Amino acid sequence: MNRNPGNFAPSGMQSSLGRTMAFFLSLTIFAVVIINIWTLWGSWQHNQKVREEDARNLSVSLAKQAEDAFLQVDITLADAVRQLTINGLDYAATPVFANQLKEQQGKLRQLHGLFIYDAQGKWIATSGNYVPAKGSNADRDYFVWHRTHDDARVRIGHVIRSRSTGDLVIPVSQRLNDSKGNFAGVALATVKVDYFRQFYNYYTLGDRDVLGLILSDTTVLYIRPFPDTAINHSLSTSPLFTTVLKTSSSGSATWRSALDGVERVYGYARLEQYPLIVTAGYDLDKIRSDWFSANIIDVLLNLILLVMISGMGMFVLRQVRKNVRNQVELTQIRDELTTINHTLQSLALIDGLTGLANRRQFDAMLDQILKRSQKSGEPVSLIMFDIDYFKRYNDTYGHVAGDVCLQRVSTILKETTQWQDAVVARYGGEEFAIILPLSGESDAKMIAERAVNAVLAARIPHETSGLSEHVVTLSAGYSSLISDGYSDEAIRLKQQADKALYEAKNNGRNRVHGLT
Structure with a gap:
């Protein structure tokens, strides 16, 4: 009786080795796919976290810069008010006081000018070259506010255009009282918008990344890279004011801009001494694009290695080792940045000239x-x-x-x-x-x-x-x-x-x- 051995020989898939290899191959492909999805997701989450930390650190740094800038102006304005309080408002019309104003203006790069107005809004003194004979600022918002409010604290107002130079300036004003406590005028310091424009331009950012200085009443004082038409625009509908700032005075979050609708990863920080908020935003689409560009080669290589089973194990091992090494290096860099940030915070509490507490x-x-x-x-x-x-x-x-x-x-x-x-x-x-x-x-x-x-x-x-x-x-x-x-x-x-x-x-x- 003739028998065909092939009729009884097990096929490759039916053999124990074939089934084992098929199972191993299926398990390997499944594991590689799952591991790669998990790795990419982890990479994206880590990248997202790093960008959030970057945005938050940048906003905190810019907030400290803005606070120092306005604190210097505040101190200068307070000194002028103190002199007028001691010597009387007539002292403002003296050449000595005018020279002091000019000297103070020359010391601060951010300062556009210093001005003293009487109760009718008439110019009494200025750090500029001349005082208009019939000039009056009684119609300015800050002047009206001080005339109707007893608050003696410094007030930061909306951006205005200087009548003497035509520049965009941020008014920092303080009420002047006579000896009976009645309204006697306004002391004004104007801060250049161009000062923040120039400072923010030092940072190398993407075309749609933003840096903004905003009043706590939601009004934009300056925001890069938007045109000047965005200045004094209200951001009352922005999640920054509707949600985020209600839970924390500083941090990071993702939302769509109320100005252009672009979704960004934002860092934000509210100033401690002044009603100002600083934001730094990175374009989320650009973050995704950069991340995808940085990871596309790995994705392609892993797809090829799914076919090249014989080399898959070693490649995956190398990739895992590489990813672990990169994560350790990123963690070390983050720790170093944290240490540097703490050092900068400590330095911010010391007076640079005397070494005393500031x-x-x-x-x-x-x-x-x-x-x-x-x-x-x-x-x-x-x-x-x-x-x-x-x-x-x-x-x-x-x-x-x-x-x-x-x-x-x-x-x-x-x-x-x-x-x-x-x-x-x-x-x-x-x-x-x-x-x-x-x-x-x-x-x-x-x-x-x-x-x-x-x-x-x-x-x-x-x-x-x-x-x-x-x-x-x-x-x-x-x-x-x-x-x-x-x-x-x-x-x-x-x-x-x-x-x-x-x-x-x-x-x-x-x-x-x-x-x-």
Whole structure:
């Protein structure tokens, strides 16, 4: 009986080895497909997270830049108002005051101009070259607002076009009052929109990536790369104001722009001291395109390797190892950026010239120490110092020598203040401050007198001083209180110390005056 062996021999798929290979092949293809989908998804999620972090870090950085820019203008404006408060509004019409305005404008790149208007909106003084004889700004929004509001704080308004130069400027204004508290005019500083335009242009971004500076009332002050027609546009319908800022003052999120409808990954940060918000947005379509371009080769190679089963294992292993290595490197880079960011945040709390705490750190520490006082029931004292006739010192010896003088005075203050947890800060210009925790009036007086005497003993020459010693001297004012937890205690303590300082200067300078 003839038998065909082929009739009984198992085919490749029916054999155990064939089934095993078919199963292994199917399992391998399935695993490769699943692994690749998972890897690509993880890569996209990681890329998305990195871009969100980039956007958030950029917005925080720009927020700090904007806050510093407006803080400098705020301090300059406050100094002008303080001089007018001390000397009267008529002082604004003097050549000395006009020269001071011009000098202050020259110090700040972002400053377009400084102006003083009387109660009728008439120009009294300006840092510009001329004062219009019949010029009036009574119709300006900021002027109307201050005339109808008693708020003495600085106000940042919508962008306007300067009547003197035609430039787009951001008005930063403050109300002026007469001795009876009635409206006496407005002090105005204008910030150049071009300052932010130029600064934001330093960043290399995509064509549809945006950087924006926005008022908290939703009005655009400047946004790159949109034309100037976008300035003063309201973003009230943007998710930034309808949703995002209601949950966090800084962070990152994805939404469609209310200006052009483009979906972007945004970082956002609200300024602490001023009603401003900074946003940085990366075009989501461009992010996808870049990510796809960076990953398309891997996708094609994996599709080819699905056919080339013999090399698939090694290739996948190499890809996994490569991805792990890349992820580790990205994690290290992220950690390094985080460390750098923390370092920058620390530097932002130190005055670059004197090495003392700056105004931002001073305000934060004063709030903390007042909270401790509320819990412990112990007093807190604040001493305010001012270098006597420091403007004359700068005029006589130059600003470089003035900086050296500030450094020497700051060193003396640190050396003479051996008080536990005391905070020695540069308050602004030639003004310094010392916060003394757990100390009352007697302690504050002792430290203040010690500092004033130490600066006098240093015998720093000052030939144009108005005092007979002809050396650099300090005037000091101090005040103390025990915190009851009221929100205005920090302001009240500073006002009392500043008033005491004012009395010390009025009583002849080079002395200490206390006020509680």
